[in-house]
Amino acid sequence: MAVIKKPLKMARAYVAACVAGGELAVDATAGNGYDTLFLARLVGANGKVMAFDIQKKAIENTCRRLKAAKMLSRVTLVPDGHENxxxxxxxxxxxxxxxxxxxxxxxxxxxxxxxxxxxxxGAGLQLLRPGGVVTIVCYTGHQGGPEEKAALLGCLSGLEQKQFTVLHYTLLNQVNEPPSLLVIEKRT
Ligand SMILES: C[S@@+](CC[C@H](N)C(=O)[O-])C[C@H]1O[C@@H](n2cnc3c(N)ncnc32)[C@H](O)[C@@H]1O
Known part of the structure; x- marks a missing residue:
């Protein structure tokens, strides 16, 4: 197995390293529910996940995946924008x-x-407990993707280092514009 992990896997590794059973975790972009299910397993039977998406189809797909895994009771699906x-x-x-x-x-x-x-x-960083992490997998292959990533890099590179540690994880020699990962840890 390769030692260098892809950004999606690294995101999960950072989250798994900091979330304990019984805690609250947020999937800000539920999509097809893969990350929501990952978080539901991580927080355990006494924990909770809040999963946001603006698309009905995404909420339905996530709901179906959670039901199949018998994890729906650990998750609140929110059909609203993560900005709220x-x-x-x-x-x-x-x-x-x-x-x-x-x-x-x-x-x-x-x-x-x-x-x-x-x-x-901004909301996520405010809500984060000390020692908690925000992970952001970002893509540049679609229209608006490079601008979104640039906006994030601009914002994150200005975060106060006494409060947050910020990591940019990117694979340099891959074709087809692979995703990259940003991780922000709230310092204790
Ligand atoms: C790449 S997909 C997420 C994949 C997902 N993490 C998974 O494991 O399947 C991005 C999702 O972000 C959602 N999205 C776009 N704008 C949003 C917003 N303002 N708030 C919440 N979700 C949003 C899209 O509807 C889409 O389902």
């Missing part, structure tokens, strides 16, 4: 996962956007 997460979450969060871009198998024009992504990131 502060209206739904009223306790500290151990991890927030973003997987940006479009719904695989869905409309490629319905993508995450810099303005709402940055608003959700």
């Amino acid at each position: 997460m502060v209206h739904y979450i009223h306790q500290p969060v151990a991890a927030v996962m973003f997987n940006l871009g479009y719904l695989p198998g869905g409309d490629h024009l319905l993508v995450t956007r810099p303005k709402t992504t940055l608003a959700a990131l």
Whole structure:
């Protein structure tokens, strides 16, 4: 097995390293529910996941996946934009996962956007408990993707280092514009 992991796998490794059973975790982009299911398993029977998506199809796909895995009771599915997460979450969060871009198998024009992504990131950083992480997998192969990534890099490189540690994980020699990963840890 390769030692260097792809960004999607690394995101999960960072989240798994910090989330304990019984905690609250957020999937900011539920999509087809793979990350939501991963988080549901991680928080355990006493934990909770809040999963956001603006597309009905994504909420339905995620719901189906969770039901099949008998994990639906651990998850609240929120059919609203992640930029509104502060209206739904009223306790500290151990991890927030973003997987940006479009719904695989869905409309490629319905993508995450810099303005709402940055608003959700700000909310997520506020809600994060000390030692918690936000992971963001971002893509540059679709229209608007490079601008979204640039906006995130601009915002994150200005974060106060006494409060947050920020990592940019990217594979340099891959074809077809692979995703890259941003990880933000709230310092204790
Ligand atoms: C790449 S997919 C996510 C894949 C997902 N993490 C998975 O495991 O299957 C990106 C998702 O972000 C959603 N999205 C776009 N804008 C959003 C917003 N403002 N709030 C929440 N979700 C949004 C899209 O509808 C799409 O389903």
